[in-house]
Amino acid sequence: MTSKQCPRCEGNGWLTRAGKNHAEAVTCECVATCKKCRGQGLTRIEREGGFAEMVVCPCGITDLRKRIELYNRAQIPPRFFRSQIDRYQAKNDDQATVKQTLLRIRDSFVGSLGIGLHGPPGVGKTHLLTALAGWMTLIGGKEVVYTDFSNLVARLRAGFDNGVGENRLIEPIAEVQVLMIDELGKGRATEWERGVIDRIISHRYNAQLPTFYATNYAIPDMAAATTNVDMEFQESLKSRLGSRVWSRLQEMSSPVYLGGQDFRARQPATRPSRAAGRSGVSPVPPKRG
Ligand SMILES: [Zn+2]
Ligand SMILES: [Zn+2]
Numbered sequence: 001m002t003s004k005q006c007p008r009c010e011g012n013g014w015l016t017r018a019g020k021n022h023a024e025a026v027t028c029e030c031v032a033t034c035k036k037c038r039g040q041g042l043t044r045i046e047r048e049g050g051f052a053e054m055v056v057c058p059c060g061i062t063d064l065r066k067r068i069e070l071y072n073r074a075q076i077p078p079r080f081f082r083s084q085i086d087r088y089q090a091k092n093d094d095q096a097t098v099k100q101t102l103l104r105i106r107d108s109f110v111g112s113l114g115i116g117l118h119g120p121p122g123v124g125k126t127h128l129l130t131a132l133a134g135w136m137t138l139i140g141g142k143e144v145v146y147t148d149f150s151n152l153v154a155r156l157r158a159g160f161d162n163g164v165g166e167n168r169l170i171e172p173i174a175e176v177q178v179l180m181i182d183e184l185g186k187g188r189a190t191e192w193e194r195g196v197i198d199r200i201i202s203h204r205y206n207a208q209l210p211t212f213y214a215t216n217y218a219i220p221d222m223a224a225a226t227t228n229v230d231m232e233f234q235e236s237l238k239s240r241l242g243s244r245v246w247s248r249l250q251e252m253s254s255p256v257y258l259g260g261q262d263f264r265a266r267q268p269a270t271r272p273s274r275a276a277g278r279s280g281v282s283p284v285p286p287k288r289g
Pocket of ligand 1: 006007008009010011012013014028029030031
């Protein structure tokens with residue numbers, strides 16, 4: 001067992017740090033130096049009749065290594081290696097409600113339903129998304145890919161240009177157990193980009209694979225109902241991605257509104273006036289058909 005007293009990992013058995021290309025997790029020394037298996041994962045048990053057997057060590061390092069590998073393959077940006085939902089400081093009711101929703105998802109995630117965070121820049125959407133990715137890999141043992149939409153599009157474009165087959169490029173994203181797309185809709189929204197996201201979302205929709213996303217673009221009803229929100233937030237994600245993608249997306253990832261001021265801004269910004277229905281988490285009922 002990992003020592004609950006370990007001051008470095010608090011008994012988790014892992015530590016996270018900012019790697020060169022992405023956030024990375026490593027095994028804490030308290031597990032790596034297990035006296036029974038010396039960090040090898042297997043321990044020797046003497047049986048009757050002079051036989052000995054190698055069994056999985058109760059320190060759990062074998063399973064821990066798998067979860068650490070999942071974290072390291074999730075491609076979380078380096079600066080978000082400390083992300084935790086508990087550490088997200090909610091500054092208004094919207095943020096407090098979304099935090100509670102994500103804690104619930106975190107602690108009892110089953111099935112295929114994801115969540116979509118809609119909000120202006122600088123309210124902590126990436127923090128929450130990467131925190132969920134970290135939890136799902138290190139605690140949940142799930143395969144997760146986190147990707148920024150612009151990077152995803154650029155990477156796929158480069159692959160196509162180099163003659164890599166379309167299926168080979170899209171499959172790892174379309175088929176991953178849990179997908180998290182940040183900055184969804186950002187970019188030029190060309191026909192080609194829409195086609196790529198359509199293929200990914202359609203595949204995940206049909207396969208019932210959970211998708212989480214964050215976006216600076218509005219939930220359609222909100223964009224239509226308000227004219228005085230933040231500039232960045234006036235266009236809807238539906239108009240960016242097209243009706244077909246949006247229709248599926250809102251069914252597979254409940255859209256919620258995460259409002260507030262940009263925490264990066266030094267000057268206090270004017271809080272946009274709130275139209276009815278804009279406060280709190282605003283799940284949009286899925287449209288059928
Ligand atoms: Zn430790
Ligand atoms: Zn051990």
